[in-house]
Amino acid sequence: MSDITDLREGAVLPDAILTALIAQGTKSAWVEAMGTLRDIALQLSGANGPEVRSLPGEWTAVSLRGVARADSLKLMIVLSRQGVLGPEIVAGELLSATVKKLTLRIDALSTPSAPAVPSPSLVIEAEPIAPHRPTVASSNTSVMPPKPLRAPTSQSESVFPEPGDVVNHFAFGTCEVLKSDGDRLHLRQKDGRVKEIALAMLRVEPLPNDGAAGRLFKLERKV
Numbered sequence: 001m002s003d004i005t006d007l008r009e010g011a012v013l014p015d016a017i018l019t020a021l022i023a024q025g026t027k028s029a030w031v032e033a034m035g036t037l038r039d040i041a042l043q044l045s046g047a048n049g050p051e052v053r054s055l056p057g058e059w060t061a062v063s064l065r066g067v068a069r070a071d072s073l074k075l076m077i078v079l080s081r082q083g084v085l086g087p088e089i090v091a092g093e094l095l096s097a098t099v100k101k102l103t104l105r106i107d108a109l110s111t112p113s114a115p116a117v118p119s120p121s122l123v124i125e126a127e128p129i130a131p132h133r134p135t136v137a138s139s140n141t142s143v144m145p146p147k148p149l150r151a152p153t154s155q156s157e158s159v160f161p162e163p164g165d166v167v168n169h170f171a172f173g174t175c176e177v178l179k180s181d182g183d184r185l186h187l188r189q190k191d192g193r194v195k196e197i198a199l200a201m202l203r204v205e206p207l208p209n210d211g212a213a214g215r216l217f218k219l220e221r222k223v
Contacts, residue, residue, distance in 0.1 A: 003106045011099040013037070014073045021068050026108040031075070033064040035102030040079065042092035055079065055090065058100055062089075067109070160204065161185060165215045168207070169197070 003024050007016050021029055040055040059079040066075035075094040080087060161167050165177045167187065172195055175187035187195045202219045209216040 002108075005104050005106075007033075007035075007099045007102045007104055009099055009101065011102075013094060013097045013099065013102075014068075014075055016099065017068055017075075017104065018073055020104060021106060024106055024108070026106065028067065028069045028109045030107045030109060031064075031066060031068045031104065032107075033061060033102050033104045035061050036100035037061050037079070037097040037102065038100055040097040041095040042077070042079075042090065043095055044090075044092040052095065053090075053092070057081070059090075061102065064094065064102075068106075160199070161215070161217050165217060166209075167217045167219050169195075169219045170221055 003020075005020060007020070017031055017033075021031075036058055038056075038058045040059055042053050042055065043050050044053050059081045061077055062080050063078040064075060066073065076091070077094040078089065078091045080089045082088075160180065160182055161177045162180050163177050165180075167175050167177060167185070169175055169187065172187060172189055175189050175195070177185055178188050178194065179186035183199055185197050185199060187197065189195065197219075201222060203222050205218040205220065207216040207218050
């Protein structure tokens, strides 16, 4: 709600503004005014702190604004007039002044309302969700570690060379199997050197041994 009024000549500020505020029935408001004032007292910010300055004669209130309450009022003002050497402009906090002609606008400030409290009947409490817990095996069930995987084969278990067998390796030639654990082989070449190989990278094929002792296998690189 806004209210615009002209203050009478001779009214003294800031009391006249507080009187207008009370007459309007507003507890707090934003006030703005423009017009002509005389016998002005301002509080200015100086190098050594605030200082009070008196301005005799008439000045034009270019801007007068502030927040007014029933128990307090702080007004900031910008004044100007034509001096001997040219325009003079002064700004500060208005302490007092006499009205020559002044139009005042009062905009009531709304009082913040208290936050609404929900009715107890409308408050819904969510049921807490139990944290997920991993299933624990029964004490009667023994947990066995996973069995190590053997190298994949294209034949049955009998195709894995064992100690004493002979293999024809694609790179090392004919070798005797010294040790076999199902995953790796230790081979002895004809010159006596021993090689260790991984069966996972090889294709094992049984070969006819022509009646010789042990079995014969062909070891080819997997494609």
